Amino acid sequence: GQQVMQIPQYQHVQEGEDFTTYCNSSTTLSNIQWYKQRPGGHPVFLIQLVKSGEVKKQKRLTFQFGEAKKNSSLHITATQTTDVGTYFCAGHGGSQGNLIFGKGTKLSVKP
Amino acid sequence: GAGVSQSPRYKVAKRGQDVALRCDPISGHVSLFWYQQALGQGPEFLTYFQNEAQLDKSGLPSDRFFAERPEGSVSTLKIQRTQQEDSAVYLCASSLGGGGTDTQYFGPGTRLTVL
Numbered sequence: 338g339q340q341v342m343q344i345p346q347y348q349h350v351q352e353g354e355d356f357t358t359y360c361n362s363s364t365t366l367s368n369i370q371w372y373k374q375r376p377g378g379h380p381v382f383l384i385q386l387v388k389s390g391e392v393k394k395q396k397r398l399t400f401q402f403g404e405a406k407k408n409s410s411l412h413i414t415a416t417q418t419t420d421v422g423t424y425f426c427a428g429h430g431g432s433q434g435n436l437i438f439g440k441g442t443k444l445s446v447k448p
Numbered sequence: 449g450a451g452v453s454q455s456p457r458y459k460v461a462k463r464g465q466d467v468a469l470r471c472d473p474i475s476g477h478v479s480l481f482w483y484q485q486a487l488g489q490g491p492e493f494l495t496y497f498q499n500e501a502q503l504d505k506s507g508l509p510s511d512r513f514f515a516e517r518p519e520g521s522v523s524t525l526k527i528q529r530t531q532q533e534d535s536a537v538y539l540c541a542s543s544l545g546g547g548g549t550d551t552q553y554f555g556p557g558t559r560l561t562v563l
Contacts, residue, residue: 343490368549379539379554380491387549425490429549434479435504436552438490 339364341428343439351447356413358442360426367429369402369409370436375422383411416446452555454540460561461530469525469558473542480523481552482515483539491539497523498546530562 340363350356360369368387372380384393386402386409393400399412409426423443427436453472461467473480479498483491484507493507499520508515512530517523527534537557543550 370551379556382551382553385551434496434498435481435493435507437493440490
């Protein structure tokens with residue numbers, strides 16, 4: 338079945354450093370969504386990308402959707418301690434309503 | 449409502465007991481999803497409702513798992529004869545439309561521990 342893979346699994350950075358997580362799907366995605374889950378919390382929606390090659394920015398966060406709509410990335414510039422958490426990408430497979438999540442990248446930020 | 453709510457937030461069950469987990473979606477949301485999240489993993493899809501209709505239950509791990517949404521609003525996930533491998537956080541999410549691309553809003557989850 339469809340799989341969504343995410344790397345790295347863990348990333349430890351010094352506050353102020355940049356951070357990137359990468360997401361790859363085994364099949365073409367109709368769209369991709371990114372979520373952030375704080376420790377002990379639940380996934381919180383960040384953004385959705387729909388178009389091939391789409392790039393969206395939210396303050397220090399930059400999201401990209403690949404040309405083939407099979408990969409995506411999230412880049413955080415100048416990390417802050419408030420960025421700590423696990424970042425998940427999730428794809429909709431075609432017309433299916435459910436999301437297929439990657440395993441997530443757990444970000445820790447050392448002040 | 450302000451967001452998706454779930455109850456109980458924590459549940460401890462002895463192996464073999466039945467449990468029922470409740471989800472109150474955002475008012476007016478057509479779609480409701482259940483996911484299971486094991487420690488250190490991403491959420492995994494269990495089942496999907498559009499109003500009261502259960503359109504996809506392909507993710508339910510066994511016939512011990514049963515979900516319903518009889519009036520198209522509140523949903524209950526029931527697990528019969530719980531096993532230790534059922535220990536996980538059970539997340540409920542809702543979305544406004546019935547399509548496959550809407551944003552899903554997650555509840556706080558129910559952490560189930562089976563002893």
